[in-house]
Amino acid sequence: xxxxxxxxxxxxxxxxxxxxxxxxxxxxxxxxxxxxxxxxxxxxxxxxxxxxxxxxxxxxxxxxxxxxxxxxxxxxxxxxxxxxxxxxxxxxxxxxxxxxxxxxxxxxxxxxxxxxxxxxxxxxxxxxxxxxxxxxxxxxxxxxxxxxxxxxxxxxxxxxxxxxxxxxxxxxxxxxxxxxxxxxxxxxxxxxxxxxxxxxxxxxxxxxxxxxxxxxxxxxxxxxxxxxxxxxxxxxxxxxxxxxxxxxxxxxxxxxxxxxxxxxxxxxxxxxxxxx
Numbered sequence: 001x002x003x004x005x006x007x008x009x010x011x012x013x014x015x016x017x018x019x020x021x022x023x024x025x026x027x028x029x030x031x032x033x034x035x036x037x038x039x040x041x042x043x044x045x046x047x048x049x050x051x052x053x054x055x056x057x058x059x060x061x062x063x064x065x066x067x068x069x070x071x072x073x074x075x076x077x078x079x080x081x082x083x084x085x086x087x088x089x090x091x092x093x094x095x096x097x098x099x100x101x102x103x104x105x106x107x108x109x110x111x112x113x114x115x116x117x118x119x120x121x122x123x124x125x126x127x128x129x130x131x132x133x134x135x136x137x138x139x140x141x142x143x144x145x146x147x148x149x150x151x152x153x154x155x156x157x158x159x160x161x162x163x164x165x166x167x168x169x170x171x172x173x174x175x176x177x178x179x180x181x182x183x184x185x186x187x188x189x190x191x192x193x194x195x196x197x198x199x200x201x202x203x204x205x206x207x208x209x210x211x212x213x214x215x216x217x218x219x220x221x222x223x224x225x226x227x228x229x230x231x232x233x234x235x236x237x238x239x240x241x242x243x244x245x246x247x248x249x250x251x252x253x254x255x256x257x258x259x260x261x262x263x264x265x266x267x268x269x270x271x272x273x274x275x276x
Contacts, residue, residue, distance in 0.1 A: 005035075013031065028063065039073055042064055046058045062091040063095060066095025066097075066098040067095075067204055071102065084119075096123070104127060104132045108134065120146075124142065127139060131160055136165055139156060143157065157190070166187075173187045254268040
């Protein structure tokens, strides 16, 4: 008896939860190739409590939605920028860069509604990669207004080689350059770019390969009971068992998936949700 399409998608979505930092290539590829019915499952995973608990499942769901250029998932990708996890922020930037100009207006609106966001430098970088005029003009304004991120914005604009952006870098460097060498370096890179051509857009697997390498190098250490400094400080995803909030694509009941033992518990049945 063959499995239904929805169960097939759910199985791969749960694999995203279990994979840890090991790149779940087979599952991500299967979900990228899926039809539109897979996107609500991925959006639920991105918005799961797990994104606040430094787990890996939401990161791989963000990557998958980005590769699908999922407009239905764009809001969830942006919302993940509210987390305090740097790797999730990098995932958001990488995913947004896949949308190109289509992500510019939603990203600008999100930044307006969420000022002072910790992960905003990654949103700035995604805007710069779009090369969209609205995005670049916004970054030029932020170069003056967001002093905490001035260096990061300068580098993002420098990489565009946009004449108006370079002119803005020259003005800001003339004012702040003596006390901020990073501005001088960014301007130099914009005016005298490296001779080699920019590499083509990275394949998603190539971009995240370092996680696989890091996982292999630290596999033995991860098996030891000693607590790492990252775990003590709460920085970065961990390998601790996690519970993920998912919704069954067949009956639409809300469930809790425990990666420690593989059990699934229904937390709210479909008929209960209707009654409420």
